[in-house]
Amino acid sequence: MTTETPIARVRGLGSAQEGAHHWLLERLTSIATFLLFIWLIVSLVRLPSLDYRGVTEWLATPLAAVPMLLLIVSTFWHLKLGLQVVIEDYVHDEGNHFFSILLVNFLTILGAAFAIFSVLKIALGGAPNV
Amino acid sequence: MHRNPSRPLSPHLTVWRWGPHMLVSILHRITGTGLATVGAAAFVWWLVAAASGADSYKYFTGWATSWLGIVVAVGLTWAFFQHMLSGLRHFVMDAGAGYELNTNKFWAVMTLAGSLVLTAFSWLYIVTVR
Numbered sequence: 572m573t574t575e576t577p578i579a580r581v582r583g584l585g586s587a588q589e590g591a592h593h594w595l596l597e598r599l600t601s602i603a604t605f606l607l608f609i610w611l612i613v614s615l616v617r618l619p620s621l622d623y624r625g626v627t628e629w630l631a632t633p634l635a636a637v638p639m640l641l642l643i644v645s646t647f648w649h650l651k652l653g654l655q656v657v658i659e660d661y662v663h664d665e666g667n668h669f670f671s672i673l674l675v676n677f678l679t680i681l682g683a684a685f686a687i688f689s690v691l692k693i694a695l696g697g698a699p700n701v
Numbered sequence: 702m703h704r705n706p707s708r709p710l711s712p713h714l715t716v717w718r719w720g721p722h723m724l725v726s727i728l729h730r731i732t733g734t735g736l737a738t739v740g741a742a743a744f745v746w747w748l749v750a751a752a753s754g755a756d757s758y759k760y761f762t763g764w765a766t767s768w769l770g771i772v773v774a775v776g777l778t779w780a781f782f783q784h785m786l787s788g789l790r791h792f793v794m795d796a797g798a799g800y801e802l803n804t805n806k807f808w809a810v811m812t813l814a815g816s817l818v819l820t821a822f823s824w825l826y827i828v829t830v831r
Contacts, residue, residue, distance in 0.1 A: 598795065601788055608785075616826075623758040626751050646744075650737035657730055663704075686745045689752035 593652060600649035607642035627693050636694035640687060647683035651675060721809040728813075729787040732780035740777050778823050783816035 573580075614635065618625055629635050658671045717723070743765075750761035764770045790808050793799045799808060 598792070605785065605788070608781075621831075622762070623751065623755045626758070630751065647741070650733070650741060653733045654737050657734055682741055682745045686748045689745075689748040692752040 593655075597649065597652045597656075600645050600652065603645040604642070604649045607638060607645055610638050611642060630690060630693045631696065633694070636690055639690050643683055643686045643690065647679050647686075651679040654679075720806060721813065722805055725787055725790070725809040725812050728783055729791070732784040732787075735780045736777065736784060739773065740780070743773070743777065775820065775824060779816055779820040782819040782823075783812065786812040786815045786819075 614629070615621065618629055630639060654675045655672060658668065658675065662668045662671050746761055747765075750757040765774065790799070790812055793808070799805055
């Protein structure tokens with residue numbers, strides 16, 4: 572056991588030089604998410620119908636599928652960074668903290684994977700036409 | 702966190718008179734967390750349903766147009782606009798502007814008013830045009 576206080580241990584070491592990285596990525600993904608959601612809202616408003624045929628035929632076009640894939644990546648990246656900050660600020664117990672961050676990472680990737688696969692399936696013509 | 706729970710915390714939340722900036726600040730986290738969980742789940746469900754066929758899509762739209770679905774959708778619409786406007790305000794503040802007391806309060810109130818107005822317009826559009 573050390574008698575050093577935490578502040579004594581890190582004093583003089585300087586910063587890890589990556590403190591701003593998470594903050595900056597959160598801002599960059601927020602700009603991308605903002606622009607892509609403007610695109611999504613305008614697109615959905617312009618669609619003649621939001622029924623099955625209307626949505627799948629729209630998502631099958633490159634001009635819809637590609638921005639939608641970018642939107643998924645940007646949005647899930649942004650929400651992962653955001654949820655991480657909320658957990659870091661409010662979940663103080665070390666075990667819960669570790670588990671919560673792990674869960675956020677897993678669920679974010681799971682959700683994004685389902686969304687990306689779905690868009691690709693529709694866009695590449697795999698969706699059953701009824 | 703290395704904190705001795707038997708020692709008192711200095712009062713950091715209770716000593717301040719509540720103002721709109723504090724409400725907007727915590728709402729940014731609450732709406733962000735709501736969008737990241739409920740919003741993301743609904744979004745993934747929509748895409749997976751569209752990729753799974755007409756029956757799955759009908760099942761989704763059945764829920765989405767039920768009273769419960771509409772309550773959730775209105776909530777998500779408001780959360781989206783509140784988080785979006787609050788995020789735009791953050792960009793101005795990240796640039797170091799808008800910290801004067803009156804300016805800061807004005808734009809905090811404007812995000813609250815703006816999100817309500819945009820939510821109302823969105824649903825007015827959905828109800829009347831769609």
